[in-house]
Structure formats: structure tokens, C-alpha cells
Amino acid sequence: MPLDTRPLNSLGLPKPPSETRVVVAMSGGVDSSVVAAMLKEEGYDVVGVTLQLYDHGAALAKKGACCAGIDIHDARRVAEDMGFPHYVLDYENIFREAVIDEFADSYLGGATPVPCIRCNERVKFKDLLETAKDLEADCMATGHYIQRMNGAQGAELHSAADASRDQSYFLFSTTPQQLDFLRFPLGHLPSKDDTRALAAKYGLSVAMKPDSQDICFVPDGNYAAVIEKLRPGSAEPGEIVHVDGRVLGEHNGVIHYTIGQRRGLGIGGLADPLYVVKLDVDTRRVIVGPKDLLATRTVPVREINWLGDVPFTSQEEWHLNVRVRSTRPPREAIVRPISDTEAEVELVVAEEGVSPGQACVFYAPESSRIFGGGWIWRGY
Structure with a gap:
């Protein structure tokens, strides 16, 4: 089959923007809104999709507390202002089964779960991605701060240019197949100020909308109240x-x-x-x-998603940097494969508060590349 020699567009696809359909996952926030507006201005065939994932009122047992409706309204308004179609998909059942139930059960099991990772893995980059393909999209774009780069063996995942906004910890489970279809147009921006400047340029109503700080279905940060509602008697x-x-x-x-x-x-x-x-x-x-009992150097990891160019088990050990909490910088470590999906991670310098349920994300020591990661599943 002859190679396609047509010039690539800004999304790396060999066709004009007007012939390139992009599904944009729109949360109603400034980041994904800017992505949609940017691509629309560049002439792409943009389709906005917002997921109805949860009902704040149900989560907190409060009447009229469904803040999710505001985000859907904001996403719809951006689509109307920029002139592209927008759809709202009811994913509440999928989200509850794939994310919320596991979150509650993990917490009850003494773990410290990270539901945002499971949402990306099991909902946005799985079910929504398949929906994008059903809509005959050529790719799906999101407002995540992370970079996708083309390497010798295909698409690679790299940290965002702005380290303070980098979301690689929450996206380590993105598979090579998903990465082929995904695009992250904001990952190269120097700072969030640049995103807000673009929002102002496009005249978006969400230009100054504050960032969300909490887990979406725990809007007030009170995890225990949500778990008690989900699991009475817990x-x-x-x-x-x-x-x-x-x-x-x-x-x-x-x-x-x-x-x-x-x-x-x-x-x-x-x-x-x-x-x-x-x-x-x-x-x-x-x-x-005492505090010194929190320190550990040995971290067991499973459910590993490996993004290296050669098989994970092709080496007895990998000298990488790892991040064991989203708020901590990567630290030097030795990763020893046990199987394709399990490993023992030895931290060169002990870390405090390593907890089951958190992710352990792998980074190249001297570049921005992410080599995947896995889940911390028990303590020593």
C-alpha cells in the first residue's frame, strides 16, 4: 500500500482541517473550551461532547445541588458561540460502576484511591473514545496538560511544558492504541495564563471560570460524607x-x-x-x-501500563524516576519487573506516606517522556 504523502495538518493527520473531524471532550471548564475554540478557528470539523457523569445532589443527599448542570450549560454555550455541534451523553451508570463504586470500596478497604485516573482509563479514554470513533472522528482532543509526541516507535507520552500544570500522573494508564487517537493541544503551552489569554481572544464566556480543585463527585472535598451515602454503615x-x-x-x-x-x-x-x-x-x-515509620523504599506495583519501546520484561531492572503521589516530584528508583504487569519498585531515597491505592508513575530520568506506571497495592 503506497505511503500517504499529503502534508500533515496541525493534529498530525494527512488531510486538510476542513476534512478532519475532531471530537473534543468538553467538561465545561476553560481548558477544554479553549481546545474546542482553537480547533474550530483552525478550520477543523469540531464536535463537542460533554459527559453527564454524576449528580451532586444524589452524591451529597442535598436537593438542588446538581452543579454538574452548570458545566454542561457552559460547554453548550461555548459550542453555540463558536458554531459547532455539541452533544451531552448520559454516562452516569458507566461512571458509577467503573469509578465511584471502586472509589468507595477502596476507601473502605483502607486504600487512598485516585478516581480521576480510573475515569480517564475506563470512561473518557475507553467508552467516550469509542463513541468518538462511532461519530467517524479522525481523533479525539482533550484539555489535559500533557504532550503527545511522535517517536521512532510511534506516539509517545510526555510531561506538559508547564510543570506546575502537568497531568501525567493522572494519565499514565493511557495505552499506545489510545494514544494513537488522542490529541492534547494545550500540553505545549508555557502556563495556564496562556490558556486564559486564548479564552479571552476567542471571547469565551468561561475565560475566567475558576479551576476545579476537588474530585468531581466530591465537590466539597468531604470524601467520608460521600462514602457514607454510598455505603451506609461504613x-x-x-x-x-x-x-x-x-x-x-x-x-x-x-x-x-x-x-x-x-x-x-x-x-x-x-x-x-x-x-x-x-x-x-x-x-x-x-x-x-512516629513519622519515621512512614518512610519506605520498597513499593509493590501491579496493573502496569508500559509505554516503553521494548517489552517491560526485556530487562531485569529499569533505572527510572517515579512519582508515588500527584503532589510530589519524580524520584530516582529502580523498577524490577516481576511480570508484564507487576513490579517491585525500589526508591533510592525513602518516601513518606506511600499508600495502597495511589499510582506509581514511571518517567525517563533525563527527558520529559513518561513510560507508564501502575498501582501501589500493599505496603511493607
Whole structure:
């Protein structure tokens, strides 16, 4: 079959923008709105899609608290102003089964889950991506701050140009097949100010809309309240126990605590500060101890999505940088494959508060490339 020698458009496809259909995943925020407006101005056949994922009112048991409707309205208004079609898809059942239920069960199991990763993996880059293909799109674009670059072996995932906005931790599970179809037009921008400047240039109503800070279905940041609503009876009281066996007090539910937590333990009056070092769900005990017990160098990882050019198990060990929490910079580590999807990660310098349920993301030591990652699944 002869090679297509037509010039590539700005999305890397060999056809004019007017003949290139792009589905833009629109959340109603400034980032995805700018992506849609930018591509429309460049002459692409843009189709906006917004997902109805959750009902804040149902999540918080409050009448009239469905803030999700505001985001849908904002996305629709941008589409109307820029002159491209916009669809709202009801994904509530899919989102509940693929994201919310696991979030609740993981929290009840003593883990610290990251539902935004599961949403990208199981909803946006799976079901929505397939919907984009059903709409005969040539690619799907999002407002994520991450870069897709063409490498010798195909599309590669790279960190955003603006390190403070980089979302690679939440996108490590993007597969090579998904990466072929995805585009991230904002990843190269130097700062969020540039995005807002573009929004103002296009006259978008969301130009100054504040960024969302919380998990979308936990709009007030109160995880425990949502979990109690989803899993009635989950906030059973128990004991706060020192690692030496002393009972220091009582708590009103393991779901109110996370590994590494110091404040809000309700056990004041002690000479040295104590931290949550373990959550024993079976006995409903919150185990506390000194800070040095939080440090670990060995991190077991599973469900690995590998984005390297050669098979993960082709080497006995990989010298990479890894990030074990979204708020921490990558640290030097040795990644030892156990199978195609499991590994033991040895941190060169111990990290504090490594928790099951968090992601461990792999980075190239001296470039912006992301080599995938996996899920931390138990502590040592």
C-alpha cells in the first residue's frame, strides 16, 4: 500500500482541517473550551461532547445541588458561540460502576484511591473514545496538560511544558492504541495564563471560570460524607492504637483517615507528634506512630501500563524516576519487573506516606517522556 504523502495538518493527520473531524471532550471548564475554540478557528470539523457523569445532589443527599448542570450549560454555550455541534451523553451508570463504586470500596478497604485516573482509563479514554470513533472522528482532543509526541516507535507520552500544570500522573494508564487517537493541544503551552489569554481572544464566556480543585463527585472535598451515602454503615467507630499496642483513643470511622495524616486525630497532649501509619479495616483500628515509620523504599506495583519501546520484561531492572503521589516530584528508583504487569519498585531515597491505592508513575530520568506506571497495592 503506497505511503500517504499529503502534508500533515496541525493534529498530525494527512488531510486538510476542513476534512478532519475532531471530537473534543468538553467538561465545561476553560481548558477544554479553549481546545474546542482553537480547533474550530483552525478550520477543523469540531464536535463537542460533554459527559453527564454524576449528580451532586444524589452524591451529597442535598436537593438542588446538581452543579454538574452548570458545566454542561457552559460547554453548550461555548459550542453555540463558536458554531459547532455539541452533544451531552448520559454516562452516569458507566461512571458509577467503573469509578465511584471502586472509589468507595477502596476507601473502605483502607486504600487512598485516585478516581480521576480510573475515569480517564475506563470512561473518557475507553467508552467516550469509542463513541468518538462511532461519530467517524479522525481523533479525539482533550484539555489535559500533557504532550503527545511522535517517536521512532510511534506516539509517545510526555510531561506538559508547564510543570506546575502537568497531568501525567493522572494519565499514565493511557495505552499506545489510545494514544494513537488522542490529541492534547494545550500540553505545549508555557502556563495556564496562556490558556486564559486564548479564552479571552476567542471571547469565551468561561475565560475566567475558576479551576476545579476537588474530585468531581466530591465537590466539597468531604470524601467520608460521600462514602457514607454510598455505603451506609461504613463509618463504624473503633480504636486509635499506637504501634506499641497502647490504645490512645477512639475514632468515628476508618474512612475519615488516610496514611500520613497528622491533624484531626483527636489524641492531643502527647509529647511527640503521631501520624497514621496503617489502617486496619478488619479490626477497625487506626494505627499511629512516629513519622519515621512512614518512610519506605520498597513499593509493590501491579496493573502496569508500559509505554516503553521494548517489552517491560526485556530487562531485569529499569533505572527510572517515579512519582508515588500527584503532589510530589519524580524520584530516582529502580523498577524490577516481576511480570508484564507487576513490579517491585525500589526508591533510592525513602518516601513518606506511600499508600495502597495511589499510582506509581514511571518517567525517563533525563527527558520529559513518561513510560507508564501502575498501582501501589500493599505496603511493607
